[in-house]
Amino acid sequence: MRPHGVIALTCLALSLLGCSKDVSIEPEMTIGLKNLPGHFPEMEFPVENEYSEARVQLGKFLFYSKMLSSDYSVSCASCHAAEHGFGANTATSPGVFNRPGVRNAPTLTNIGYHPYFTREGGVPTLEMQVLVPAQEHNEFDLNILDAVERFKADSLVQSMSQKAYGKPLDYKVLMRSIAMFERTLVSKNSAFDRYAFQGDKQALKTDELAGLRLFYSARTNCFKCHGGFNFTTYGFENNGLYEVYADEGRKRLTGLPEDEARYKVPTLRNIEVTAPYMHDGSLSTLDEVIDHYDSGGRSHPQKSEWLKPLHLTPMEKDQLKAFLLTLTDHEFMNNPKFRN
Template sequence: MKTDFTGNRRILVAAILLPSIFFLACKKEAIPQLQGRGIMVIPEGFPEMPFPEDNQFSRERWELGKKLFYDPILSVDNSISCASCHKANLAFADDRDFSPGVENRPGVRNAPSLANVGYHPYYLREGNVPTLEMQVPVPVQEENEFAHNMVLIAELLSANAEYQKMATEAYNREVDPFVITRALATFQRSLISGNSRYDKYHFQGDKTVLSESEKRGMQLFFSERAKCGSCHGGFNFTDYSFQNNGLDTVYSDPGRMRLTGLPGDESLFKVPSLRNVEVTAPYMHNGKFQTLMDVVEHYNSGGKNHPNKSSRVQELNLSQQEKIDLAAFLESLTDDEFISNTLFKE
């Protein structure tokens, strides 16, 4: 769910896949998996997906969460759902600078991708929400997003026999805020993306899948010269740190300072994952850049001066071919299977 400033569905596997599908234990028997093209299958090179003790994965919880994710009943005027700002074909991001809320109220931050969101250690761009379950009410109750109330939503859903049945099957309780937040968090944790061409090259050993330009871009990305990997490292291409990348000299968004009140945190934002970045434009917290080449040009320039700009952001003096190679590598992070997976679509 968008949830980026003051806040900002049934496991069904097509019958053609297998006549009967059983849940299997994952690598360390922590999370059930489905055979074939299913959900909660942890990609090579990824750690296991952590689930809270009070919200372990189950088919019923996932089904309920998916249904809620696509249901506009979460908004006060039944006009938008979580999926309105987090579109499956865009890696659960949006293609607008700011996604509008109810009554077309203006958003205040660019909606981030939900791919691999279950691995994040905290949420919102300033990092002030520690769990996905706690993140769910933020956009629901934010005035410029859903402008609704979790208690009222639970009352509305309680009048729906299907929702009542699903809540009982999933959590053995009536529809309430606990059920709503846990189910939505379960669905979001299933949005795991790790089968890009880069993954096939790096984790699966297919050395033919990347072009020469993409390989050069990869080497540059992780080099000491470009230092892209210093912030965008690891399996999820982020270290989850808070950085100012010299986007502007003056910011209207206080960033992490909104949480801490510290001048040194002014306009610092959580480093986003670069997975599926090719399809998640526009870029930056305010949607300032429309293309990957715009982003590359920004970092090549060293950014603008700001007291809190990261020392990692330096002028790079890349050649035109190097810039093309870097953008090409970023495009290799697109997971076509993930963004076309009908299990995650309405």
């Protein structure tokens, strides 16, 4: 057990910088952490797509297959690469015929827990999400029925499909198996998880704990949007990136002016490896992200009231970053089950 004294001492050291009295109690007691479940939740599978290893294997095969794209040049993994936490390390990612993408490819870490998909939240299930890159002109640009046709004579895929769903590959098998593979991309063994869910109070170092307290404080409000075990409320928010946005965000779906430039709050899991950041990949490093929040963001009619200038000291910025780095799950990142 980490002695309470260490926490109290850090708090003492921080007290001049605004560490409030109630922080001297165990960090779990602070409001944001209190809302975490006592355990890391189990993945739920839809009834029509119950878990089986054969389904995962087929889905993984298809996730890495370039046969899904019209010119055979890209797979899901081209934009959602395991080594980048199933995100991309470029602001946008080209699709077929090198056609430029429009948004930053988000991480698929713990994607099976999301209640809806894409930044405007317009796609209700992971199964349906598979159709999005298929039909996008600048992603796969290949009708899913044509993709299925391509595997007709592929005896390996056909036998995998039989084993997984008891029938030849069709569009439902394709959508379901890929979604199945995605649901296995569970990250729950970061240092933060060991600290918060596995009772290992040594898992976080002093500066990381100081960062955790900043993250879960009313001073920064980070947890208000990046709350819960997956570091997102799945709400739609504007974080003041621009005064004028090129991308309309959730308004694209709802048409409502109040949804302009609101984006689904992204998870922060494995954030260290998913740079660049934001819907357009315009911020390259975590330091830039922290500086952005420190400034309070640019004024925009939809900007959340939770954002305001923070006046973080250089030490506090380092602590916040140290905390964000504790969300990297090395076991997840090195898991051979996820790799091609």
